[in-house]
Amino acid sequence: MRRNDISLDNCLKCSDCVTVCPVVTAHPAYPGPKHLGPELERLRREGLPCDTEWVEYCLGCHRCDLACPNQVDVSGLIAAAKARHQKPFLRKMRDFWFARPGLLGSLLTIAPRLTNLLLGLKPVRLLMSRFLKISAKRRFPAYVAPDLGPSQAAEAGAASVLFFPGCAIRYNQPDLGRKVVQLLQRNGVRTTIATSGCCGLPALANGDEAEAKLRARAGIESLIEAVSSGTRIVTACTSCGHMLKTGFADLLGDEGELAEKSRKIAESTFDLGEFLMGRADQGLLNEAFQPSSLRLAYHAPCHQTSQGIGRPWFHLLRRVPGLRIEDLDAGCCGMSGTFGFKEEKYPVSMAVGQRLFEGIRDADPQMVVTECATCRMQIEHGSRVKAIHPAELLLAAYSEQGQS
Amino acid sequence: MESTQVIIVGGGATGAGILWDLSLRGIPAVLLEKKDLANGATGRCHGLLHSGGRYVVKDPEAARECAVESAIIKKIAPHCVHDTGGLFVRYPQDDPTFFDRWESACRGAGIASEEVSADDALGLEPNLPKNILGAYTCPDAHVDVFQLTRSNIAAAVARGAGFRAYCEVTAINIEDGRVRSVDYRDSRTGEEGRIACEVVINAGGGWAQKVAAMAGVDVPVRCDKGSLLVLNHNLVTRVVNRCRMPGDADILVPAGPVCILGTSSMTVPGPEGLTAAAEEVQHLLDLGIELIPTMAEARVLRIFSGARPLYTPKNAGGAGGREISRGYALLDHAALDQVEGFVSIVGGKMTTYRLMAEVTCDLIASKLGVDRSCETSEEPLRLPVDPRIAVKARQILPAQAAAIAERRLGPDLVHIVNAIDERPELAEIICECEQVTRAEVEFVLGDQASVPVHTISDIGRRTRLGFGPCQGTFCGYKAMLSGYRSRRWSAAQASDEFERFLDERWKGQSFVPQGKQVEQLYLSHDLFGVTYNFHDRKEG
Numbered sequence: 001m002r003r004n005d006i007s008l009d010n011c012l013k014c015s016d017c018v019t020v021c022p023v024v025t026a027h028p029a030y031p032g033p034k035h036l037g038p039e040l041e042r043l044r045r046e047g048l049p050c051d052t053e054w055v056e057y058c059l060g061c062h063r064c065d066l067a068c069p070n071q072v073d074v075s076g077l078i079a080a081a082k083a084r085h086q087k088p089f090l091r092k093m094r095d096f097w098f099a100r101p102g103l104l105g106s107l108l109t110i111a112p113r114l115t116n117l118l119l120g121l122k123p124v125r126l127l128m129s130r131f132l133k134i135s136a137k138r139r140f141p142a143y144v145a146p147d148l149g150p151s152q153a154a155e156a157g158a159a160s161v162l163f164f165p166g167c168a169i170r171y172n173q174p175d176l177g178r179k180v181v182q183l184l185q186r187n188g189v190r191t192t193i194a195t196s197g198c199c200g201l202p203a204l205a206n207g208d209e210a211e212a213k214l215r216a217r218a219g220i221e222s223l224i225e226a227v228s229s230g231t232r233i234v235t236a237c238t239s240c241g242h243m244l245k246t247g248f249a250d251l252l253g254d255e256g257e258l259a260e261k262s263r264k265i266a267e268s269t270f271d272l273g274e275f276l277m278g279r280a281d282q283g284l285l286n287e288a289f290q291p292s293s294l295r296l297a298y299h300a301p302c303h304q305t306s307q308g309i310g311r312p313w314f315h316l317l318r319r320v321p322g323l324r325i326e327d328l329d330a331g332c333c334g335m336s337g338t339f340g341f342k343e344e345k346y347p348v349s350m351a352v353g354q355r356l357f358e359g360i361r362d363a364d365p366q367m368v369v370t371e372c373a374t375c376r377m378q379i380e381h382g383s384r385v386k387a388i389h390p391a392e393l394l395l396a397a398y399s400e401q402g403q404s
Numbered sequence: 405m406e407s408t409q410v411i412i413v414g415g416g417a418t419g420a421g422i423l424w425d426l427s428l429r430g431i432p433a434v435l436l437e438k439k440d441l442a443n444g445a446t447g448r449c450h451g452l453l454h455s456g457g458r459y460v461v462k463d464p465e466a467a468r469e470c471a472v473e474s475a476i477i478k479k480i481a482p483h484c485v486h487d488t489g490g491l492f493v494r495y496p497q498d499d500p501t502f503f504d505r506w507e508s509a510c511r512g513a514g515i516a517s518e519e520v521s522a523d524d525a526l527g528l529e530p531n532l533p534k535n536i537l538g539a540y541t542c543p544d545a546h547v548d549v550f551q552l553t554r555s556n557i558a559a560a561v562a563r564g565a566g567f568r569a570y571c572e573v574t575a576i577n578i579e580d581g582r583v584r585s586v587d588y589r590d591s592r593t594g595e596e597g598r599i600a601c602e603v604v605i606n607a608g609g610g611w612a613q614k615v616a617a618m619a620g621v622d623v624p625v626r627c628d629k630g631s632l633l634v635l636n637h638n639l640v641t642r643v644v645n646r647c648r649m650p651g652d653a654d655i656l657v658p659a660g661p662v663c664i665l666g667t668s669s670m671t672v673p674g675p676e677g678l679t680a681a682a683e684e685v686q687h688l689l690d691l692g693i694e695l696i697p698t699m700a701e702a703r704v705l706r707i708f709s710g711a712r713p714l715y716t717p718k719n720a721g722g723a724g725g726r727e728i729s730r731g732y733a734l735l736d737h738a739a740l741d742q743v744e745g746f747v748s749i750v751g752g753k754m755t756t757y758r759l760m761a762e763v764t765c766d767l768i769a770s771k772l773g774v775d776r777s778c779e780t781s782e783e784p785l786r787l788p789v790d791p792r793i794a795v796k797a798r799q800i801l802p803a804q805a806a807a808i809a810e811r812r813l814g815p816d817l818v819h820i821v822n823a824i825d826e827r828p829e830l831a832e833i834i835c836e837c838e839q840v841t842r843a844e845v846e847f848v849l850g851d852q853a854s855v856p857v858h859t860i861s862d863i864g865r866r867t868r869l870g871f872g873p874c875q876g877t878f879c880g881y882k883a884m885l886s887g888y889r890s891r892r893w894s895a896a897q898a899s900d901e902f903e904r905f906l907d908e909r910w911k912g913q914s915f916v917p918q919g920k921q922v923e924q925l926y927l928s929h930d931l932f933g934v935t936y937n938f939h940d941r942k943e944g
Contacts, residue, residue, distance in 0.1 A: 009636050009703035012924050013836060013874040031802075039836055040804065042873075045638040046661045049803040070920070 003253045004041070004080065007073040011038035017064035017074050022332040023057055026351035030057055033064035037077035044081075055081045057348060059336035060205050061302035062242070076250050083209035091342075094132045098338035099206035102198035102215075105143070105171030112143040119143075133343040141172040141377065148177040151192040152185070160190040161275070162226045162233045166240035167198050168373035176389055180236045180272060183395045187279055187286045194233070196222040199243040200251070205337055209251075216248045220261050233269045236391060238371045239337065242303035244269040271304065272391060273312035273371065280316070289397040292323040296393075297365035299328050299356060299379065301372035302336075313371060313390040320397045325369065330359035335378035350382065357382040369393060407600035408434045408566065410768060411586050412607055413573050413615050415439075416446035417549065417754050419607035420556035421761030421780070427563040428783060429769055429776040434566035434599060435557065436573055436588055440862045441855065442553040444609040444675060446754055447865065448710025450632060450657045450664050452643060453477060453485060453547040454755040457492055457517070457540075458650055460509040461502070466731050467513045470755045477547065477758065481785045483811055484552040488658055490544025490643035491525060492517075494537040495694070498648040506647055507540065517542050529640050531698045544643035546659050549754060550865045551812065554855050555785040561854040570858055576604055576618040576746070583619070583745035592858060603768055606748040610675025610713040616748055621741045623748050624718065627711035630667030631680040633688055636703040636873050636920075638663050639696050646695060653691035661838065661872065662705060665692045678709035680915050703920045705873060706912035715751035732760045736767060745771070786814045793818045800824050800831055805839040812844075812867065819847050834886070835879035837872020845869065845886045860884065860905035873921075876909040877928040906932055 011034065018024055018032040036055050044050040055078055064074035087095065097104050108115040118124050119140040129136040148165060161184065169177040181191045200215030223233060223244075235241035248262035270278070279285045298314045317325050334352030339345050360368055360383040368379050368387040376387035410426055412419045415437030426433040437443070453474045456467035478485050494503050510517045517540045525539040526532055532539075557567045568588075574596070575587040585600040606623070608615040616623035638658045646654035657664045668684055685707055692699045715733045732752030737743040749764045762778045769776065789810055797806040797817055801824075810817055823843045824831045830843035848857050848866045855866070860876075860883045863869050869883060870876035884902035887893040893901060906928070913925045932938050 005637070005698070006701055009701075009873075010920055011873065012920065012927055013878055014927065015878075035836065042637045042661055042837075043804050043839065045641075046658070047641070048807050052802060070923070 003073070003250075004077060007071070007077060008038050008041050010070040010072045012070055013039075014069065016067045016069060017072075020063040020067040022061060022063065022334070022352045023059060023348065026334070026354070027057070027348050030054060033058070033074045033078060036081060037064070037074040038072055040081060041077045050081070051085055053085070055085050056087075056207070057345065058082065059302070059332060059334070059339055059352070060201075061332045061336065062306035063302065063332070066306060066308075073250065079204050079207075080209070082207040085207055087207070090131065091133055094134060094342070095206040095208070095338075098341070099203040099208040099211050100198065101167035101171070101202050105146075105167050108143045109145055109171050112145050115143045129343055134341050135343045135346040137346060138341050138377075138381070141168070141373070143171055144174055146170050147174050148193050149181060152181070152190045158188060158190050160192065160231065162194050162223070162231050163191045164194045164196060164199070164223070164233050164235045164240055164244065164269075166235065166237040167202075168237055173373065173389075176236070176392065179395050180234075180391050183272075183276075183391050184234070186395070186398055187276065187284070189279075191234075192226075192231075194222065194226075199240040199247070201239050201243040201247060202337055204247065204251070205339070212247075213251050216243075216251045216262070217258065219244070220248060220252075220258060220265060223265050224261050227264050227268045231268070232275070233265065234272050234275050235269060236272045236371065236389065237373060238271060238301045238303040238307065241269060241271045242306050245307055271307060271309060271312065271371070273316055274307070274309045276316055276394075277312035280319075285316075285319075286398070287319060289320040291321045292397055294323050294393070295366050296323065296325040297328050297360055297363040297368050298325050298390075299330070299333065299368055299370040299375060299387075301370055301375045302332050304371055313369065316394060317369065317390055320394070323397070326363050326365065328356065328359040328363060328368075330356040332356075333375045333378040333382075335374045337374050340374070340378055349378070353378055353382045360385055405585070405598055405600050408432045409601060409772065410434075410603045410605060411436060411599060411601045412605045413586075414444070414607035414609055414611065415441040415553070415557070415567070415569065416444050416607065416609050417442070417553050417556070417757035418446075418609070418749055418752070418760050419605075420553045420560075421757045422605055422607060422749070422764055423560040423565050423567065424556040424785070425761045425765040425778060425780050426768065427560040427565040428779045429765060429774055431765075431768065431772060431774055432564070433560075434568065434601075435560075436571045436586070437567075437569050438572035438591065438611075440569050440858070440865060441557060441567075442550050442865060444611070445710045445712055446549050446553055446609070446757075448632070448708055449549065449630075449754055450655060450666055451546050451549050451659045452655060452657045452755075453545040454753065455490060455543040455545075456513055456515045457490065457506075457510065457542040457544065458645060458655070460513050460515060461505050462650065463731070464509060464513050466753075466756075467509070467515065469731075469759060470753070471513060471515050473756045473759050474543065474545065476781045477552075477755070478545065480758075480781070480783065481547075481552055481555055483786055483814055484548045484555060486546040486548075486658070486660070487543075488545055488642045490542045490645060491520075491529065491539045492542060492645045492647040493525065493532060493539040494647050495533070496535055496537055497694070498646065502648055510540070510542070515542060529642060529644060531639050531696050532644070533694075533697050540647065542645075544645070546643065546657050547754075548660065554866060558854040559785050567855060569856070569862070573615065573618065576615075578619060578743060578746075581742055581744055583743065601745075603745045603747065603771060605764060605768065606746070606750075607764075609750075610711045612713060612748055612750050616737075619737065619743055619746045621737050621743055621746065621748075623735060623750060624716045625750055626714045626716045627672050627675050628714050629670045629672040629678055629709050629711050631684055631688060631707060631709040632664050632666035633685070633692065633707055634705040635663045635665065635699065636705050637661065639698060639702055644695060653688045654695065656692070656695055660868065665695070665699070672711060675711040675713070678711060680707045680709050682915075682917060685915060685917055703873070704916045705921055706875065706909075707915040708912055713750060732756060734760075734763050734767060738771075789814055789817055793821055796821050800828075801841065802833075802839075805833060805841060808839050809841065809844060813847075816847065820844055823847065834882040835867070835869040835872065837874055837879075838868040838870075840867045840869045840879070842882075842886060845883055846890055849887055849890055849892050860887070860901050861908055864905075870905065870909060874924060875913055875921075875928070876906060877924065877931065880905050880909070903936075903938060906938070
């Protein structure tokens with residue numbers, strides 16, 4: 001039996017998934033994950049017309065999957081429905097590009113300065129709002145010529161990992177990528193940078209299942225060799241991490257050999273924080289941190305939560321003497337990658353984020369820490385507080401003496 | 405005393421078909437049913453509208469009847485039929501000589517069939533086993549038996565016929581060798597009454613022998629139990645038959661959102677109190693897995709058993725259930741037993757219900773001197789839906805709910821649309837599994853419905869409420885509240901109705917041996933056993 005069929009049969013209609021859905025809370029008319037996932041899929045098998053625009057409003061946060069006591073792949077069923085959803089032409093065009101951050105990034109970084117200039121111009125943004133339904137209230141992240149620095153050849157005796165940077169780091173924040181490499185280096189780990197393209201999650205989120213499968217296949221092919229020889233993969237983007245850990249297997253789980261390979265990759269993939277926490281448990285973490293007086297608030301991205309690894313970065317940062325950090329625990333930020341950029345979804349995106357924005361206001365931190373690039377955009381947009389990747393802070397916390 | 409010309413006993417497909425046929429001929433009639441419509445064999449079958457393929461080798465005459473009748477039903481009641489088409493699949497473990505016999509018998513009986521290669525068959529139905537040898541197509545279809553019965557009754561009621569549910573016939577009064585009247589008791593209120601009539605038609609199905617006995621006549625009917633498994637979703641999109649001599653569990657029918665596997669065959673003493681033993685369920689599942697291997701992992705929702713009423717006249721000998729003809733018999737007891745005005749229609753199949761009604765009504769018409777021939781093969785059972793109303797329904801309801809409501813309600817859709825227009829909260833989906841709106845539940849509870857309901861299970865037979873995976877766990881109480889708020893039931897009645905409904909749903913699930921449905925059942929038990937104190941009042 002195909003995975004979806006089993007998943008669909010598992011639903012007991014208990015509504016646990018509905019109670020944790022951030023969109024249900026923010027938008028009462030939203031029919032919720034139970035209906036959009038297993039319920040509609042069953043009726044679709046009967047041949048009934050089941051297309052609904054609501055499937056577009058699923059954030060892909062995977063909270064429903066985590067809440068389900070019966071192993072229903074709720075969000076997977078919704079993603080499949082999203083892939084079948086008929087969209088108006090303009091939105092189809094827009095989502096084509098949103099589904100392909102790799103392609104978009106490589107084009108926009110040919111002349112990054114021109115790109116940034118154009119994307120910053122008010123008339124351009126208004127035109128994009130008018131014709132591409134991309135909200136003019138959003139600012140695009142700056143594009144930077146991709147430069148992640150050289151890979152470091154593995155050394156005998158030293159730990160080594162394969163770093164999967166993902167599109168946001170590759171095209172928008174390569175300096176963060178270089179810092180990840182330095183942070184690992186400080187901890188005696190040599191890093192090779194994966195040449196893989198986009199992980200495919202944005203394609204899935206934008207209802208482009210074919211592209212997502214293509215990306216997943218390419219991802220598997222580019223990673224399997226290293227993984228087979230025992231190398232661990234490290235991600236610093238939680239969405240890429242989520243995709244490597246569960247997304248590949250969800251997409252290709254019915255395809256024999258690829259399913260086996262995707263399971264291997266899943267087992268070998270670690271979030272950077274998870275990886276360092278593992279080092280800490282073995283007493284291998286470099287803890288030569290300079291005292292700090294920073295007052296921070298931590299937001300756990302949904303795709304971090306969905307990995308089921310606890311909150312490693314929150315605990316890592318607490319090891320920095322003097323540093324104060326509060327776990328906001330305020331649910332989904334509402335950005336969901338490209339979701340928040342979409343004109344028609346902007347109000348829902350902001351409504352979902354309200355709880356987080358209020359949490360940040362109450363905590364009143366100097367900075368918000370979170371691993372996800374689009375969570376950071378949403379936090380800065382909704383709360384006007386600077387948001388930063390935890391790896392940058394941890395790297396900055398090392399004293400000069402920390403270098404060996 | 406109340407009077408009518410003809411009284412029909414039994415609200416299955418045949419009784420309903422007779423009521424409709426008589427109303428078209430202008431003969432006043434009342435149908436009395438001891439429970440709700442389609443309570444007997446009609447409501448407890450696959451819902452397979454036979455193309456005739458199943459009987460073509462063994463009983464070509466019955467097959468020819470099926471071929472003609474199924475085509476007629478597709479024409480007169482398209483809203484009840486899901487014209488899925490069917491496959492007769494050649495399995496390597498079956499007798500290969502049968503395949504050729506089947507093919508040539510189909511040609512002889514006029515059943516349209518084409519051979520498809522194994523690869524093509526797997527393309528059509530990917531869940532078939534990979535080792536099949538090939539398949540033949542046939543015009544099998546699924547028919548919603550509850551809708552079909554209801555549509556016949558509703559159409560007849562619109563022409564002035566009477567339908568009374570929960571009205572059990574207690575006596576057939578005969579004077580001077582002629583039927584004069586019928587006594588009945590309302591099993592819900594206990595009220596008793598008498599209706600004078602000229603003719604009584606016994607369409608009692610499995611109860612036909614009992615009904616006949618009230619007229620002092622013996623109609624030998626053997627009840628042959630068949631158990632069926634309901635699976636949670638469509639494992640196949642066409643009717644899948646095993647191309648072999650009819651046996652156990654060799655048909656899988658996609659029946660709306662579920663699919664139904666059956667059946668077994670076993671002689672039982674009567675049509676009531678049927679249960680499926682654990683071994684029987686396992687036997688069905690084992691054979692089902694041969695038919696469609698993925699069934700091994702599929703969720704079984706419930707198990708139900710029905711009794712085929714097989715007519716066994718004395719000269720039939722000691723043949724078993726599957727050997728007895730599926731043909732019907734019309735018995736004019738005036739000629740056979742010197743009881744004027746008493747007629748029994750027995751045996752047959754759901755697919756041929758209309759033909760059975762036609763021959764019965766031909767006899768009645770000649771008895772009553774009415775010179776109008778049968779029109780049921782031409783007259784549509786229901787008027788088409790006004791396209792403007794359909795468009796409006798799609799605007800106020802989600803696509804799938806609108807499609808379901810349109811198919812089910814037909815011209816009555818206008819009542820739903822108007823009700824939601826007036827009170828938008830009625831658009832709420834109260835049975836999520838089957839997408840039934842509060843408006844529809846209130847409609848079938850209300851006076852506008854021509855075939856009224858009395859219990860929550862009756863609502864289910866009209867709307868499929870409670871028929872899905874949760875088996876009434878999350879919709880039963882909402883239906884109860886609808887009944888209470890619309891003042892159909894008092895608080896005490898409403899709560900009793902809910903209890904009865906859940907009990908019935910629990911019973912059907914309790915035979916499911918394993919898997920998710922057992923968890924579902926326990927969830928339901930935990931919710932209502934604890935919060936509703938069901939277990940204190942009655943063993944659930």
